[in-house]
Amino acid sequence: MPNYIRNGLRSGFVFGIVIIFLILIGFTRVANELLAPLVKGTSQLPMGFILFMALLGLWAGASAAKRSPVLMGMPDTYQKWNAIISGLIAGIIGGAFVGLFIFVLGSIQTKGMDMRVYLAQLSPDAIKMLTLGRVAWAGAFSIWLIFVITGIAGGLLALFSDSFKLGERMSSSWKNMSAGIGDSAIAKTVNQNAVVRYILYGIFIIILLILPSFLGKYWNYTLGTIGIYIIMGLGINIIIGMAGLLNLGYVAFFAVGAYTVGLLTAPAPQGLHWNFWIGLLVAMVMAAFVGWLLGIPVLRLRGDYLAIVTLGFGEMIRVLVRSKALSSIFGGPQGVRDIAGPMIFGQRFTEREYLYLIVAVIIFTIFITIRLQNSHLGRAWGAMREDQTVAQAMGINIFRYKLLAFALGAAIGGLAGVMFASRNQYTGPEDHTLMVSVNVLALVIVGGMGSIPGIILGSFVLKGLPELLRQIEDYRLLVFGGLLVVMMIVKPEGLWPSKRRQLEMSDVDLPPETDALQVLEEQSSDQKLRGES
Amino acid sequence: MSSQNIVLETRKVTKRFGGLTAVSGVNLVIPEKGIISVIGPNGAGKTTFFNCVSGFYQPDEGEIIFSDRNNKHVDLVGFAPDNIVALGISRTYQNIRLFANMTAVENIMVGMHPHLKTTWFEAILRTPRLVKEEKDSITEATRLLQFVGLAGAGDELARNLPYGAQRRLEIARALANKPRLLLLDEPTAGMNNKETAEMTEFIRRLRSELGISIFLIEHDMHVVMGISDYITVLDYGEKIAEGTPEQIQKNPRVIEAYLGRGAAAGLHKKSAAADVVAQ
Secondary structure, eight states, X not given: OOHHHHHHHHHHHHHHHHHHHHHHTTHHHHHHHHHXXXXXXXXSSOHHHHHHHHHHHHHHHHHHHHTSGGGGTOTTTSOTHXXXXXXXXXXXXXXXXXXXXXXXXXHHHHTTOOGGGTOTTOOHHHHHHHTTTSOHHHHHHHHHHHHHHXXXXXXXXXXXXXXXXXXXXXXXXXXXXXXXXXXXXXXXXXXXXXXXXXXXHHXXXXXXXXXXXXXXXXXXXXXXXXXXXXXXXXXXXXXXXXXXXXXXXXXXXXXXXXXXXXXXXXXXXXXXXOOHHHHHHHHHHHHXXXXXXXXXXXXXXXXXXXXXXXXXXXXXXXXXXXXXXXXXXXXXXXXXXXXXXXXXXXXXXXXXXXHHHHHHHHHHHHHHHHHHHXXXXXXXXXXXXXXXXXXXXXXXXXXXXXXXXXXXXXXXXXXXXXXXXXXHTEEOGGGGOHHHHHHHHHHHHHHOTTOXXXXXXXXXXXXXXXXXXXXXXXXXXXXXXXXXXXXXXXXXXXXXXXXXHHHHHOOSOOOOSSTHHHHHHHHHHXXXXXXXX | OTTSOEEEEEEEEEEEETTEEEEEEEEEEEETTOEEEEEOSTTSSHHHHHHXXXXXXXXXXXXXXXXXXXXXXXXXXXXXXXXXXXXXEEEOOSSOOOOTTSBHHHHHHHHTGGGOOOOHHHHHHTOHHHHHHHHHHHHHHHHHHHXXXXXXXXXXXXXXXXXXXXXXXXXXXXXXXXXXXXXXESTTTTXXXXXXXXXXXXXXXXXXXXXXXXXXXXXXXXXXXXXXXXXXXXXXXXXXXXXXXXXXXXXXXXXXXXXXXXXXXXXXXXXXXXXXXXX
16 A cells, blocks of 8 residues: 555544544543634634544644655655545545544434433534534535545645745754754843843742733632642652652642641641641641651662552542541541631732742742752752662662652652642641642643743643633543643653753764863873873 | 782682572782783673672682772672772773763763762752862863863763773773772773774773772683783683683683583693793
8 A cells, every 4th residue: 555545544544533532531522612703704604613523634634644644755666646545545544433423423413312411522513513404414525525635725725834944944943942042042041140130030030920910810820730740740859850760649748738737727626726827837847758768678679569559549648538446536537627717907808819929839849849959868869760779879768868868858749738728728638649640740840840930831731721721621531631641752852852851862872062072082092091180 | 919009809709590609719819000801701701700709799718808099998799789889999891881862971970970069959059069069070071081081072972982981981080989990891892903002001001000900801812811901711600710811721621611521632732832822
């Protein structure tokens, strides 16, 4: 089978399956609503949906054609129309998948069965949209036709963009631009001049300070949640990103922080009524202590075993605080209410002030992270991550450094827990489920392990996007999984990876950046070692 | 030999893996500023013995007495590798094991770890003491790079360095610990004649300029015979010979171990045997 046909088949197959998946999770309805304003039609047709399908068809066609040999630089063996054929096949196959699926749905619908019993998103309205408001076969056929046409168009688009070297020009101009930025005087000053850098940070912080005043309660709360996850991401980054210890029970430290501040400041069940700030400090110390304590037995394990044990520990804490037997200490399933918070002019912090506080905590955490990263500790952890045996042979006490990473990461997790519990004025066992650990881990992986901007970005993507796309909230886990799988394939080092992590993930030897190596090679072949010193 | 200070002395060191005795009752003495080699056929237990000294394996029997920087005698058996390093024994590896994604300077700075005094708390506060320590570390690392002939390559990633340079960087990293004893596991493996000659010269320099005692595993007989004060020969975990290079070259048991009994019996002239060993 010629390459171009295979590419078409493959692209059509993949896009077909993905679109069926999107329909099943109800994303097509979301897309319809999002895209509808773009195409104001007077007709009864769901124009947003049609546009969405057309765009996907275009994409399928283009991605099939892009791989065809003619565009890969082998014009002698293949004709240009091969690219169009690829697009056409992608359209036919992808359209057939989607069309057939819609036809089946539409037929079932006309028989009077309610699909919602099986799949919540497949309401009669949704199916009506899918069939474009017509009978099943006509709607399905229309969708198929859309795919065929847009598939060809996609192929043409790929050909067109190639003959103008659009992609190449764009990527080269992008490279020039980024190289230009990197080499420009401004960038160099920013990179090298600490004062300028701090001024830029200052401007950024001022924007951060002003922004919350313009946002409503809801957005301040949402951003605060994202911020708490950023803190946790930074904390777990010390454990996973710096020291390379896989911890799946990070929520344990979060819970210890939340419960410590809760029990110390709330009127029940302990009735201690401590000051919030003292509670905060004690909570951090407590979380660090728990991290240290957990680390002693656990850190002798490596890799998978460590992950499993920490996972269990995370659940253990939740079960403990939930248990009826200990409810006089921890408050049981009802949790702890009326947790104190910081006061301003005799008033509790509002959502906005909490956001400020959380941002301050983030900055504090970033500061600590950077300081640790750039010290001998960061180096020792890095060495441990790369080769534990050799690191030990460099005099690094592996166990102590792992414990330290655990304790420091735990203290920051505890800090996040304090913020969370105090802002909600409540904490209960259900705040500390496994999902918190999974979320934090996922945001670090998606953002880029070991990278501070990556963690912030990952936090916005994983905690912020679901807020924007409330409609798919039920499918957040599905999207999580999908996103993680896609990330692992496309960008295993994360969205915004740290430079070092990028190196560790890639096996390719990068070209040396300076001429020092050439000099070295010449030296080693021309000169005797004695002569050099 | 007895007139000199002894840096390391092993007494009847034995290491077993299940039923296999990898190292069996090996006695060995390393004098101060000595270059001592251990040779033997593949599987003779050389690297196992090395690993016993550096703490990666715990010997089942025997003592390893090390005289540390203060000339205090310590039995290394039972010590973890990191403690042994801190006492003043550094090592390199047969297959280079640098921290590939760290720069050359960072690699050396990791090697300085036992000499760093500051704590994590100081790292966060960035106290003057820590800043000074970091500055000193970088100066020292740069000096070491220069010493091993890698001046100017400090910011290169270890993985990007050419093979010979990686070997030298590994030695520089070991030197960062200011060792009293340096264990080199086949430092000339994979090198051509010219590079091997350079490395031999360099090892001599380590002794003459830094006063370090060197314990060497080496397969290249030219290197071993040319550089060693004393040679210990292991076969099946047992010491079968010990002596100066000349003595070893003439020793029939060594020839037998390398060439087999029949071949050794066939070699009547000692000079011919020495030639074969020297190959």
